[in-house]
Amino acid sequence: MTKQFRALALAALFAAPLAAVTLPSPAAQKNEPKSQQELVKEVRHQLVMLPYYSVFDILSYKVEGGTVTLQGAVVRPTLKSDAEAAVKSVSGVTSVVNNIEVLPPSPMDDQTRRAEFRAIYGDPALSRYGFQAVQAIHIIVKNGHVTLEGSVDSDSDKNLANVRANSVPNVFSVTNNLQVQNEGGK
Numbered sequence: 620m621t622k623q624f625r626a627l628a629l630a631a632l633f634a635a636p637l638a639a640v641t642l643p644s645p646a647a648q649k650n651e652p653k654s655q656q657e658l659v660k661e662v663r664h665q666l667v668m669l670p671y672y673s674v675f676d677i678l679s680y681k682v683e684g685g686t687v688t689l690q691g692a693v694v695r696p697t698l699k700s701d702a703e704a705a706v707k708s709v710s711g712v713t714s715v716v717n718n719i720e721v722l723p724p725s726p727m728d729d730q731t732r733r734a735e736f737r738a739i740y741g742d743p744a745l746s747r748y749g750f751q752a753v754q755a756i757h758i759i760v761k762n763g764h765v766t767l768e769g770s771v772d773s774d775s776d777k778n779l780a781n782v783r784a785n786s787v788p789n790v791f792s793v794t795n796n797l798q799v800q801n802e803g804g805k
Contacts, residue, residue: 658682658711665705667753671698674740674754675732677768678702678719685713692720692759694732728760731790735765738783745780756780756797763791770798 659682666678676698678691687706693699699719706715722728735758740749748755748771759766765784771777781795 655682658685658709661709662687662706662712665709666702669698669701669705671695671701672753674736674749674757675759677757677759680706685711686716687712687714688716688718690718692722692761694722696721722759722761725762727763727789731760731763731765731787732758734787735760735784735790738787739767739780742779742783745776745783748776758784763789764794765790765792766794766796768796770800772799772801774799 662680662682666672666680669678672678673694676691676693676695678689678693680690681688687709689702689706693702699717699721702719703715703717706712739745739756739758740754745756748769755769755771757768759768765787767780767784771780777795777797777799780797781793784790784793784795
């Protein structure tokens with residue numbers, strides 16, 4: 620066998636698999652349907668990456684097929700529209716129902732938000748929840764009523780957050796909707 624023939628045979632052997640592998644164009648990939656799990660993951664990613672999403676806002680969503688229903692409460696009206704635009708940009712989303720509530724502007728509620736933040740995240744046992752990109756405990760204040768949303772590691776952290784939230788003056792009520800991630804934790 621000559622060197623030239625051997626080189627051609629090797630080239631044909633290695634070239635055949637490469638020619639058989641074709642990658643779809645980005646446009647074709649965008650039109651392919653995503654699995655429900657991938658769609659949920661991408662919607663969540665888009666929401667937590669919103670630049671003005673803070674500890675004083677709460678966003679939730681439900682994905683049914685290609686329809687995403689947004690819920691929650693936000694301080695800034697632009698966050699409501701930004702959330703809708705971000706979710707609409709996700710491939711596989713066909714429609715968005717935006718049920719996000721914009722909290723009424725109130726200097727007293729703003730003062731309560733700051734005081735609640737200091738009371739909860741200033742506690743050494745709860746401060747670790749504030750070091751995440753999106754804080755684990757969200758503080759929603761509407762007309763002097765406080766709702767705690769999010770998740771904590773134990774029942775004791777949930778109860779401590781409730782006690783700290785109730786210690787703030789000028790608060791009419793505190794609703795503790797915190798979920799315990801580690802059911803066995805105390």
